[in-house]
Each structure stands twice: as C-alpha cells, then as structure tokens.
Amino acid sequence: MNVAAKGEAGTWLVAGAAAACLAALLALLAWLTLAGLAALWPSRIVEARLDDGRNALGEIVASSDAALAIRTSERDRIGGGYVRLLRSTIASTSEPDDAFVVALADGRRLYGRGDASVAAAAQRDSGSPEAEETVWPNALGFFGRAGLFVRHAGRFLATSTPAPALVGGVLPALIGTVTLVALMSLIVMPLGVAAAVYLHERRGFAASLVRGAIANLAGVPSIVYGVLGLGLFVHGLGADLDRWFFADRLPVPTFGAGGLLWAALTLAILTLPVVVVSVEEGLARIPPSLRAGSLALGATEGETIWRLLLPAARPALLTGLILAIARAAGAVAPLMLVGVVKLAPALPVDATFPYLHPSRQFMHLGFTVYDAALAGPDALRGVPRAFAAALLLVAVVVALNLFAIVLRNRLRERYRALES
Amino acid sequence: MLIAHPDPTLPNEPPPGALPADVEIALEMRALSVWYGARKALDSVSFAVPARKITALIGPSASGKSSLLRCLNRLNDEIADCRIEGEVLVGGANAYAKDIVVHELRRRVGMVFQRPNPFPLSVYDNVAYGPRLLGVKRGHLLDDAVESALRAASLWDEVAARLDDSALELSLGQQQRLVIARALAVGPEILLMDEPASALDPASTLRFEELVRELALRYTVLIVTHNMQQAARVSDYTAFLHEGRLVEFGETDALLTNPRERLTEDYITGRYA
Numbered sequence: 001m002n003v004a005a006k007g008e009a010g011t012w013l014v015a016g017a018a019a020a021c022l023a024a025l026l027a028l029l030a031w032l033t034l035a036g037l038a039a040l041w042p043s044r045i046v047e048a049r050l051d052d053g054r055n056a057l058g059e060i061v062a063s064s065d066a067a068l069a070i071r072t073s074e075r076d077r078i079g080g081g082y083v084r085l086l087r088s089t090i091a092s093t094s095e096p097d098d099a100f101v102v103a104l105a106d107g108r109r110l111y112g113r114g115d116a117s118v119a120a121a122a123q124r125d126s127g128s129p130e131a132e133e134t135v136w137p138n139a140l141g142f143f144g145r146a147g148l149f150v151r152h153a154g155r156f157l158a159t160s161t162p163a164p165a166l167v168g169g170v171l172p173a174l175i176g177t178v179t180l181v182a183l184m185s186l187i188v189m190p191l192g193v194a195a196a197v198y199l200h201e202r203r204g205f206a207a208s209l210v211r212g213a214i215a216n217l218a219g220v221p222s223i224v225y226g227v228l229g230l231g232l233f234v235h236g237l238g239a240d241l242d243r244w245f246f247a248d249r250l251p252v253p254t255f256g257a258g259g260l261l262w263a264a265l266t267l268a269i270l271t272l273p274v275v276v277v278s279v280e281e282g283l284a285r286i287p288p289s290l291r292a293g294s295l296a297l298g299a300t301e302g303e304t305i306w307r308l309l310l311p312a313a314r315p316a317l318l319t320g321l322i323l324a325i326a327r328a329a330g331a332v333a334p335l336m337l338v339g340v341v342k343l344a345p346a347l348p349v350d351a352t353f354p355y356l357h358p359s360r361q362f363m364h365l366g367f368t369v370y371d372a373a374l375a376g377p378d379a380l381r382g383v384p385r386a387f388a389a390a391l392l393l394v395a396v397v398v399a400l401n402l403f404a405i406v407l408r409n410r411l412r413e414r415y416r417a418l419e420s
Numbered sequence: 421m422l423i424a425h426p427d428p429t430l431p432n433e434p435p436p437g438a439l440p441a442d443v444e445i446a447l448e449m450r451a452l453s454v455w456y457g458a459r460k461a462l463d464s465v466s467f468a469v470p471a472r473k474i475t476a477l478i479g480p481s482a483s484g485k486s487s488l489l490r491c492l493n494r495l496n497d498e499i500a501d502c503r504i505e506g507e508v509l510v511g512g513a514n515a516y517a518k519d520i521v522v523h524e525l526r527r528r529v530g531m532v533f534q535r536p537n538p539f540p541l542s543v544y545d546n547v548a549y550g551p552r553l554l555g556v557k558r559g560h561l562l563d564d565a566v567e568s569a570l571r572a573a574s575l576w577d578e579v580a581a582r583l584d585d586s587a588l589e590l591s592l593g594q595q596q597r598l599v600i601a602r603a604l605a606v607g608p609e610i611l612l613m614d615e616p617a618s619a620l621d622p623a624s625t626l627r628f629e630e631l632v633r634e635l636a637l638r639y640t641v642l643i644v645t646h647n648m649q650q651a652a653r654v655s656d657y658t659a660f661l662h663e664g665r666l667v668e669f670g671e672t673d674a675l676l677t678n679p680r681e682r683l684t685e686d687y688i689t690g691r692y693a
Contacts, residue, residue, distance in 0.1 A: 296495060
C-alpha cells in the first residue's frame with residue numbers, strides 16, 4: 001500500500017519538522033543551562049607533578065589529548081597564572097584534600113596546600129587587603145559543593161562588577177537590562193497603541209502607506225537603528241539638550257553622550273512595528289457590534305476607543321508588549337552605539353533623587369555576554385562567564401514574558417466568550 | 421345620553437402615514453431617502469411614530485427596515501458612502517440639522533441590536549457605561565442608576581447577586597435585557613429595536629415581549645420584526661415597508677386583519693414570494 005496515498009507521508013513530514021524544532025530548542029536550553037551553571041560550580045584543585053620534579057597546583061581550565069592548561073596562583077595579576085603542560089611530561093596528577101583556593105577581592109585566585117593559617121599567609125603575601133572566600137574544594141562532599149554553588153550563584157546575581165569586568169557579579173548589568181526594557185516599554189506602548197488606533201480608525205491611502213512603512217520597519221537590521229539613535233538622539237537631540245539646559249557643564253556632555261534614555265528610545269523605535277501590528281490586529285478582532293453599541297449609547301468616537309475598544313483589546317496590547325520585550329532584550333548591537341558600556345561607574349537607578357538617571361551610561365547582560373566571550377583579556381575566565389550571563393539573560397527574558405503571558409491569560413479568561 | 425359621532429372632519433380611511441390628530445407624535449420621518457453608494461435603500465418614506473406606543477416595522481428582507489432605524493439615531497453616519505435626504509423630527513427638531521450634536525441625539529434615541537451585544541465588562545459596568553459617559557462618578561448615584569435601569573429591564577432579580585460577573589456569562593435572553601437596561605440607563609425617550617428577539621428561544625422571546633409592553637408605558641418603542649405574530653402580539657401600530665417604500669401604516673389590528681393594499685395582504689398572508 002502506498003504511504004503517500006493515505007496522506008501519512010505528509011503527516012510524518014510536518015510532525016518530524018515540529019519535532020526537530022522542539023529538539024533544537026531543548027538542546028539549546030539544556031546546553032546553555034549546563035554550561036551556564038557549570039561556570040558557577042566549584043571545580044576541584046589538581047596537583048600535577050612533572051617528570052623534572054616541578055609541580056603545578058590549580059584548576060584545570062582546558063584539556064586535550066596532548067596537553068593540560070592549568071590556572072595556578074595569580075600572584076601579580078588576573079590571568080597571570082596559566083600554565084600549559086604537555087601530558088608526556090606529567091608524571092602523575094592528584095587531588096589533595098588539603099588544597100585550598102583563596103578568591104581575592106580583586107578577582108585573583110591563589111592556590112596552595114595547608115590549613116587556614118597557610119591560606120591566610122598566602123593572602124597576606126598577595127598584597128590584597130581581603131579575601132572573598134577561602135575554600136578547600138577537594139575535601140567537600142556533594143552537598144558542600146552545592147552549598148558553595150548556591151553562594152557563588154548568589155554572589156553572581158547580587159554583587160557589582162569590579163574593574164576588569166572579568167570576575168564578580170553582574171548585578172549592574174541585570175539592573176541595566178531590566179531598567180532599559182521597562183523604560184522602553186513605557187515609551188513604546190503609548191506610541192504604538194496610538195499609532196495602531198489611528199491605523200484602525202482611518203482606512204485610506206495615507207493609512208495604508210503608513211501601515212506599509214511600519215511593517216517594513218520590522219525588517220530593518222537592528223544595527224541600523226543603533227546608527228539612527230546615535231545620529232538622531234545622541235548627537236542631534238542630546239547635543240541640543242546640552243546646549244539649552246546643561247550649558248554650564250559643557251564640554252562634558254550630559255545628554256550628548258550615549259545613555260539609558262537614548263538606548264530606550266532607540267529600542268522603542270526598533271520594537272514599534274511589532275506593537276503596532278499586534279494592537280491593530282487586536283482592535284480588528286473586536287466585533288463591530290460593540291463599537292455600534294457604544295456609539296448608540298451616545299459615546300463619542302474617542303470615548304468608545306478609550307473606554308471600550310482599548311480595554312477589550314488588552315490581551316492584544318500585552319501580546320504586543322511580550323513581542324517587544326522579546327525583541328528588545330535580545331538586541332545588543334544597537335545598544336553598543338547609544339549607551340551600553342563595559343563598566344559603568346554608577347547604576348541608572350539608585351536611591352538619590354530623581355532615582356532614575358536617564359542620561360547615565362549603563363551595563364547590559366547582552367553586552368556582558370559579548371564582552372566576556374570575545375572582548376575580554378582572559379578567554380579562559382570569560383567564556384564560562386559569558387555562558388552564565390547568557391543563561392541569566394534568557395531567564396530575565398523568560399521571566400518578563402511569563403509575567404505578561406500570565407496577565408494576558410487572566411484577561412483572556414474574561415474575554416473568552418467574546419472571541420467565540 | 422352619549423352617542424359616539426364619527427368626526428365628520430376626519431376621512432374614514434386616512435392615507436398611509438397619517439395618524440388621528442389627537443395622537444402625540446414622538447418621531448416623524450418626512451420624505452426620508454437613503455442611498456448606500458448608488459443603491460437606494462429607502463425611498464421617500466414619511467410617517468409619524470406615536471409617543472409611548474409600540475410601532476412595529478415589518479417587511480421582507482432588504483426592504484429598508486434596518487436602514488430606516490439606523491437613520492433615526494444617525495448610526496448611518498458611520499457608514500462612509502451612505503447619503504441621506506429628507507427630515508427626521510425627534511421631538512419636533514430635525515435630527516439632521518447642523519446644530520444637532522450627534523452623541524446627544526443618540527442618548528435620546530436608544531438602540532437595541534439584533535444580536536445581544538453586551539460589552540466584555542461586568543454586568544454592572546455594562547449598565548454603568550452610559551451614566552459614566554454622562555459624568556456620573558459618585559458610587560451611590562451610579563449604584564442607583566444601575567439598579568433602576570436593571571429593574572426597568574426586569575433583570576434586577578436575576579443579576580443582583582452577580583453584578584461583578586462578566587456580562588458574557590449571562591444567557592442570551594438575559595443579555596438582551598441587559599443591553600436594554602444599558603440603553604435605559606442614559607435616559608432615552610425613544611427605543612429603537614432591530615429584530616431584538618431573533619436570537620432568542622421562544623420562552624425568552626415571550627419574556628422579552630412582555631418587557632417591551634411594560635417599557636411602552638414610559639418609552640416610545642419602534643421595533644423591527646419579520647415575525648407577523650410578534651407584531652400582532654406586541655405592537656399598537658405597524659408600518660409595512662417594501663423595497664424601500666412605505667406601503668401602509670396604521671393600527672396593527674386594522675393593518676393585519678384588513679389591509680388596504682394588495683402588497684400588504686400578500687405579505688401577511690404569506691403569499692409574498
């Protein structure tokens with residue numbers, strides 16, 4: 001019997017395609033999760049004895065059939081302790097229980113063997129005033145390691161980034177990302193909803209031109225928006241603002257340099273098309289009889305839109321917001337031109353008036369990923385850090401979206417009868 | 421001893437569209453014509469709707485019943501290629517005069533649509549929609565307005581305990597009474613109903629007709645129906661439209677039992693093809 005005649009071939013084909021998509025997605029998430037979490041999992045300390053009698057104590061950071069790379073004590077600077085050992089010259093390796101690692105406040109790591117007093121002496125010799133932690137990882141059981149992992153994860157999330165941007169937490173980048181997305185949402189939603197209402201209410205040549213233009217905006221590469229933001233906002237509007245309001249501080253720019261506000265505006269333009277398109281679709285789905293009912297009660301056009309159509313289109317508004325957040329949180333290229341920096345001296349939000357500082361430069365998780373993976377001086381530290389930051393970025397996007405999705409589903413529940 | 425004399429000044433058979441002089445008029449159409457683009461939907465219709473009575477508008481599909489109704493509260497304004505000629509007098513003033521504010525006119529001339537169209541809001545918010553447009557904000561004033569409108573639509577007893585539930589959860593019959601309550605809450609003088617019972621089951625329809633009879637004590641009702649029995653049960657006056665023209669208008673009993681026009685007779689006896 002011919003399979004194609006029964007139509008089963010097509011079923012298998014589309015089901016296979018769907019399964020492949022799902023598998024790819026799961027593989028991506030699993031890999032990212034494993035690699036991201038592994039960066040925070042405490043590794044063992046290895047002592048390698050060489051044929052010539054020397055030995056090396058530290059963490060294995062890379063290995064191949066021919067050689068091992070070990071991070072040994074960094075006495076002078078971060079990244080100054082790597083050694084590459086040919087396997088043919090290694091006599092033996094061991095994981096001594098009394099091996100310790102001292103994580104210094106400036107990010108350097110010292111390795112040694114002995115008890116707490118030896119570790120304290122090593123820290124004193126290093127010239128660093130204090131140690132973040134001293135642990136004997138080889139002596140720990142699984143739960144001890146898990147406890148350490150939780151502590152590392154907490155520190156990664158909740159502490160700020162020290163100078164070389166290679167170690168420490170990513171709290172400033174996390175705050176920067178969330179603040180940026182929130183500010184972008186505040187800008188894009190009113191703008192996008194207003195534009196969608198206009199396009200919905202006006203049918204005609206001009207409206208279809210605008211509609212086409214907005215739909216095409218979605219296809220513009222994001223770096224182009226970055227250049228636009230740099231030219232229009234930073235160098236144009238920002239320079240004007242400085243001349244008018246902050247002339248006393250010139251030539252030091254206030255708004256004339258990249259900053260949170262310009263980045264949020266740039267992202268708002270970037271995400272405008274998805275908001276407009278989904279809100280307009282939502283408005284189009286509302287039955288015309290509701291509109292007629294409102295007008296028949298003596299509501300004006302504006303009252304009908306404001307009191308009835310927009311509330312009824314709230315699920316579509318949230319869909320637009322979800323898509324906008326997803327697109328904005330992943331856009332790094334345009335931000336590099338309009339305000340993201342490797343290390344920001346201050347947070348864009350803090351406890352001093354006016355709490356939100358729209359002119360400040362800021363850090364962003366997406367940029368942290370790029371910076372740690374490619375632009376840092378210490379690739380062996382940077383790549384695991386990039387994975388951890390990428391995992392966090394995905395978690396932030398998922399969390400923001402989940403919030404909006406839960407909100408939307410609760411609204412859908414209310415309007416379910418309307419859609420049938 | 422009183423002897424009823426027929427008034428010699430009145431002709432025995434008034435022409436179509438005329439009413440006895442002592443009947444109070446709420447709404448009057450004078451040579452009303454409607455075009456949608458090049459298509460003429462209504463052709464010079466003239467008749468007067470008596471106040472606080474129920475007037476049924478009957479006629480085959482596409483005879484212009486709905487078009488006529490939508491002229492009376494100017495809902496046809498929303499249709500881009502619709503053109504209107506003639507006059508509509510609401511309480512003596514032309515609804516199409518330049519100084520008429522459309523949304524104020526629509527508050528005086530309420531409308532109930534063919535399918536119940538409750539807003540996707542709570543029962544309370546549906547009824548409060550109109551009063552809120554009028555600027556009623558104070559809690560108890562709004563509560564009172566909602567309650568009296570729901571009572572007038574004889575829905576209060578059924579929904580008093582579920583005012584915060586979504587209006588979409590009500591049955592169709594309840595939804596149709598809810599939209600009447602919503603229309604009543606803005607204090608109209610005239611209620612236009614466009615085949616309001618066509619989506620309802622027989623029991624709900626009877627209930628609905630009862631309500632319409634009650635409403636006629638206070639409001640002028642103009643109801644479109646293509647159900648002859650319904651027109652007979654509910655209405656005081658009937659107008660028969662055919663292909664955009666008013667064929668006959670008169671008291672319902674007379675029109676249905678003893679039509680003057682051949683066309684009317686064919687339609688009500690079901691011989692109309």
